[in-house]
Amino acid sequence: MDPSANEWKPSAAAASWTPGxxxxxxxxxxxxxxxxxxxxxxxxxxxxxxxxxxxxxxxERAMKLIADPDSLSKYPEVSALxxxxxxxxxxxxWESSETKDLATAVQDKMKIxxxxxxxxxxxxxxxxxxxxxxxxxxxxxxxxxxxVNLVFIGHVDAGKSTLSxxxxxxxxxxxxxxxxxxxxxxxxxxxxxxxLAFIMDTNEEERAKGKTVEVGRAFFETEAKRYTIxxxxxxxxxxxxxxxxxxxxxxxxxxxxxxxxxxxxxxxxGGQSREHAMLAKTLGITYLVVAINKMDEPTVKWSKAxxxxxxxxxxxxxxxxxxxxxxxxxxxPISGLTGANVKDEVDPSACDWWKPAxxxxxxxxxxxxxxGLLDSLTMKGRDSEAPLRIPVLDRYSDRGTIAMGxxxxxxxxxxxxxxxxxxxxxxKIDGVWANEKPVAAARPGENVLLKLSGAGLEDVQxxxxxxxxxxxxxxxxxxxxxxxxxxxxKTRIMTAGFQTIFxxxxxxxxxxxxxxxxxxxxxGVVTKNARFAGVGMKVxxxxxxxxxxxxxxxxxxPFLGRFTLRTExxxxxxxxxxxxxxxKE
Numbered sequence: 045m046d047p048s049a050n051e052w053k054p055s056a057a058a059a060s061w062t063p064g065x066x067x068x069x070x071x072x073x074x075x076x077x078x079x080x081x082x083x084x085x086x087x088x089x090x091x092x093x094x095x096x097x098x099x100x101x102x103x104e105r106a107m108k109l110i111a112d113p114d115s116l117s118k119y120p121e122v123s124a125l126x127x128x129x130x131x132x133x134x135x136x137x138w139e140s141s142e143t144k145d146l147a148t149a150v151q152d153k154m155k156i157x158x159x160x161x162x163x164x165x166x167x168x169x170x171x172x173x174x175x176x177x178x179x180x181x182x183x184x185x186x187x188x189x190x191x192v193n194l195v196f197i198g199h200v201d202a203g204k205s206t207l208s209x210x211x212x213x214x215x216x217x218x219x220x221x222x223x224x225x226x227x228x229x230x231x232x233x234x235x236x237x238x239x240l241a242f243i244m245d246t247n248e249e250e251r252a253k254g255k256t257v258e259v260g261r262a263f264f265e266t267e268a269k270r271y272t273i274x275x276x277x278x279x280x281x282x283x284x285x286x287x288x289x290x291x292x293x294x295x296x297x298x299x300x301x302x303x304x305x306x307x308x309x310x311x312x313x314g315g316q317s318r319e320h321a322m323l324a325k326t327l328g329i330t331y332l333v334v335a336i337n338k339m340d341e342p343t344v345k346w347s348k349a350x351x352x353x354x355x356x357x358x359x360x361x362x363x364x365x366x367x368x369x370x371x372x373x374x375x376x377p378i379s380g381l382t383g384a385n386v387k388d389e390v391d392p393s394a395c396d397w398w399k400p401a402x403x404x405x406x407x408x409x410x411x412x413x414x415x416g417l418l419d420s421l422t423m424k425g426r427d428s429e430a431p432l433r434i435p436v437l438d439r440y441s442d443r444g445t446i447a448m449g450x451x452x453x454x455x456x457x458x459x460x461x462x463x464x465x466x467x468x469x470x471x472k473i474d475g476v477w478a479n480e481k482p483v484a485a486a487r488p489g490e491n492v493l494l495k496l497s498g499a500g501l502e503d504v505q506x507x508x509x510x511x512x513x514x515x516x517x518x519x520x521x522x523x524x525x526x527x528x529x530x531x532x533x534k535t536r537i538m539t540a541g542f543q544t545i546f547x548x549x550x551x552x553x554x555x556x557x558x559x560x561x562x563x564x565x566x567x568g569v570v571t572k573n574a575r576f577a578g579v580g581m582k583v584x585x586x587x588x589x590x591x592x593x594x595x596x597x598x599x600x601x602p603f604l605g606r607f608t609l610r611t612e613x614x615x616x617x618x619x620x621x622x623x624x625x626x627x628k629e
Contacts, residue, residue, distance in 0.1 A: 091122070194418070195292075195329070199306070202300060204299045207380035294331075295333060302350055304344075331374065333376065339351070428453070433512075439501065450491050455486065456492055457485045464503070465508060477494075478491065509594040523623040524621050526620075530579060531616055538576060547609075548606065549604055560575070565581050607621065
């Protein structure tokens with residue numbers, strides 16, 4: 045409103061009266077002398093004339109009425125006069141320059157972002173403060189060492205969090221004082237061996253139950269590489285969380301407990317070691333390091349017989365999951381609690397057979413320690429020349445919308461225009477952070493945070509894919525090849541119409557089996573146009589998705605072409621997309 049219209053003062057006695065329909069509380073009764081002093085009254089004021097008329101010319105009575113606004117409101121002529129004045133004030137103020145400017149600004153913001161003409165774009169760039177361009181010197185190029193994502197998977201209580209915590213401790217990422225605090229806390233909970241797990245399990249629920257719920261993240265470095273640890277939950281209730289973590293990983297570390305009874309529990313039907321190993325292959329893990337943990341346990345005592353027994357049982361199962369044992373799977377005995385064979389080799393007095401075994405290259409392992417083994421693995425399939433693809437893992441707001449994900453192919457550069465699929469909206473990358481440090485560009489394999497210019501929090505969702513040119517496909521039907529590994533207890537066969545949840549990279553969507561084209565049973569017998577499929581069969585079928593999802597054919601982009609089907613808390617099928625519908629012109 046116009047500041048001059050805020051307060052109308054007919055006299056000193058009526059100092060707190062304001063025009064408008066709402067009448068404020070009466071001010072305290074004026075002093076006697078101020079009522080009599082009427083020199084400052086404007087005789088031409090319409091309100092004063094109306095009040096004087098009501099008072100039949102009695103100036104003293106008129107002064108008292110002015111001083112008591114409540115008594116004035118019952119006179120219709122005064123109310124009408126006040127209403128007109130208030131409306132006049134508002135009408136006069138509506139076309140003020142400030143209001144016009146605000147209305148113009150709001151209209152501008154509501155316009156759809158088209159590509160502006162070149163001169164205007166230059167003006168906009170200079171007006172809006174941005175993160176420095178990637179060519180400027182103050183943003184580092186990024187660490188030249190290769191970045192690798194590790195995910196720790198396996199059955200509940202196999203020792204994943206303890207091993208993760210010990211790696212951080214041995215690489216000097218956790219100081220001794222913190223470890224002592226965790227030791228004290230674990231002792232108070234009567235769980236002395238849990239203290240290393242507390243490094244990764246940070247929330248109260250996880251510490252109280254000794255179960256990992258969320259995917260814990262941490263970083264460590266060696267001279268050769270940089271690593272991000274993802275400590276996945278082992279409990280079957282949290283498998284969707286584990287899928288989210290494993291979808292970003294390059295190397296899976298399958299932690300197996302060598303303790304009598306625990307190894308068997310992890311591999312019985314329903315054990316999480318089986319499901320995690322199966323998911324690991326489907327989610328695109330390049331190498332699987334099988335860490336046979338708890339070798340220092342009193343029931344094991346670094347026994348070679350027990351280690352060999354575990355390896356022999358694991359080999360055929362991992363082969364069935366699709367791993368090439370000689371090239372992709374490595375076996376190593378460790379103790380996550382004492383750190384033996386993690387950074388430093390186990391003492392030969394405790395285990396005399398390990399050094400001769402790895403020097404001969406037994407079980408595909410030619411390094412004596414877990415860290416040495418990880419450094420020796422070379423990552424394949426990282427193409428920085430291919431179009432940019434970053435599946436969105438999560439997003440949050442921090443002075444703009446920040447998208448989280450892993451660069452699968454291409455290079456993420458600040459200032460580059462990207463397309464978000466499946467919505468096909470275009471945004472500009474305002475800033476790139478790798479492991480929470482600002483960088484000019486991020487190569488394949490990096491976990492990144494991207495600030496997207498102009499994107500709202502609701503515009504970016506988990507499961508979307510940030511793409512360069514050309515963008516990836518976005519479809520609601522796929523033809524796929526899959527292996528049926530399990531079925532729910534009440535539904536022992538899969539037929540057309542079967543409903544389940546489709547998981548691919550970071551997205552999950554409801555889907556229906558629309559048509560089964562062919563099945564192949566264990567004996568290799570192919571049935572065309574089969575009416576149903578059972579456990580153990582390979583199936584080629586069409587899936588219809590509830591909404592469009594950004595995916596690609598497996599042969600072109602393997603990381604966007606793998607999927608799993610889950611229902612009733614079980615992984616029932618693993619597969620790959622072999623064909624997408626033709627593109628619409």
